[in-house]
Amino acid sequence: MARALITMPKTARAGDVIEVRALVQHAMETGYRRSSEGALLPRDLIRRFTCSFAEASNPPAASAGGAAVPGARLVFAATLHAAIAANPYFSFHFRAEKSGTLVFIWTGDNGFAHREQVNLLVT
Amino acid sequence: MKRRALLRAGAAGSLLIAMRSLAANVVVSPVLSELARAYAGPGVALREGRVKFDITPLVENGNSVPVEVTVDSPMNAAQHVTSIAIFNEKNPQNDVAVFELTPLCGRARVATRIRLATSQQLIAVARMNDGSCWTHTVEVIVTTASCVEE
Numbered sequence: 298m299a300r301a302l303i304t305m306p307k308t309a310r311a312g313d314v315i316e317v318r319a320l321v322q323h324a325m326e327t328g329y330r331r332s333s334e335g336a337l338l339p340r341d342l343i344r345r346f347t348c349s350f351a352e353a354s355n356p357p358a359a360s361a362g363g364a365a366v367p368g369a370r371l372v373f374a375a376t377l378h379a380a381i382a383a384n385p386y387f388s389f390h391f392r393a394e395k396s397g398t399l400v401f402i403w404t405g406d407n408g409f410a411h412r413e414q415v416n417l418l419v420t
Numbered sequence: 421m422k423r424r425a426l427l428r429a430g431a432a433g434s435l436l437i438a439m440r441s442l443a444a445n446v447v448v449s450p451v452l453s454e455l456a457r458a459y460a461g462p463g464v465a466l467r468e469g470r471v472k473f474d475i476t477p478l479v480e481n482g483n484s485v486p487v488e489v490t491v492d493s494p495m496n497a498a499q500h501v502t503s504i505a506i507f508n509e510k511n512p513q514n515d516v517a518v519f520e521l522t523p524l525c526g527r528a529r530v531a532t533r534i535r536l537a538t539s540q541q542l543i544a545v546a547r548m549n550d551g552s553c554w555t556h557t558v559e560v561i562v563t564t565a566s567c568v569e570e
């Protein structure tokens with residue numbers, strides 16, 4: 298099970314733009330490196346990261362994995378390649394208008410899927 | 421004493437190289453301009469400006485290099501950045517990442533950490549919702565490469 302860390306404020310005032318930072322544990326094996334025996338290490342990458350926002354009136358279901366969240370609006374997404382460093386880190390911003398939940402999804406090679414949710418209270 | 425002077429001269433020299441690459445107007449490598457052109461699509465003019473690609477000019481460790489791309493945009497429904505692509509010149513693969521942004525972001529700024537195999541140029545291409553594409557090219561010197569020995 299991968300570990301992920303989301304750093305963002307828990308509360309914001311309506312109209313505030315907050316910084317969201319997301320870090321996930323992953324080797325991001327490029328497929329160009331060799332093991333000590335000389336064998337090529339197979340490529341194992343996270344391919345996509347998305348952050349979407351579900352309003353408090355439409356909370357996301359608790360289902361795990363990389364499935365899209367119905368009714369949630371995309372905030373930010375990234376397509377990753379081998380040139381992204383191990384333990385991919387992204388920082389972006391979010392304009393807080395209403396209370397709700399930010400849903401973070403990472404998907405990649407070998408069926409990798411990880412999901413995190415953070416509630417945001419907008420006053 | 422001699423050794424100290426030599427060290428000082430060495431440090432000054434590398435600083436000079438770094439400053440020169442910062443000050444000089446970067447001549448975009450054909451590889452990068454081709455990639456940026458392909459990303460922009462046919463008939464879209466690439467223009468310099470509005471995008472700021474922040475990266476240290478002298479990278480000590482190519483395994484994890486912080487980068488930040490900021491685009492001058494109000495990020496509202498009428499005017500916003502839809503995507504930002506980063507390409508490199510000399511890694512085994514030229515793609516680094518493509519970011520998708522929406523008006524929900526509120527600010528057109530993204531940061532991440534990347535790998536660099538060697539000293540090279542990097543380009544950031546930002547596409548606006550009106551279809552225009554803006555670029556910023558930077559040149560970096562890498563002293564310890566990422567582990568991608570070929």
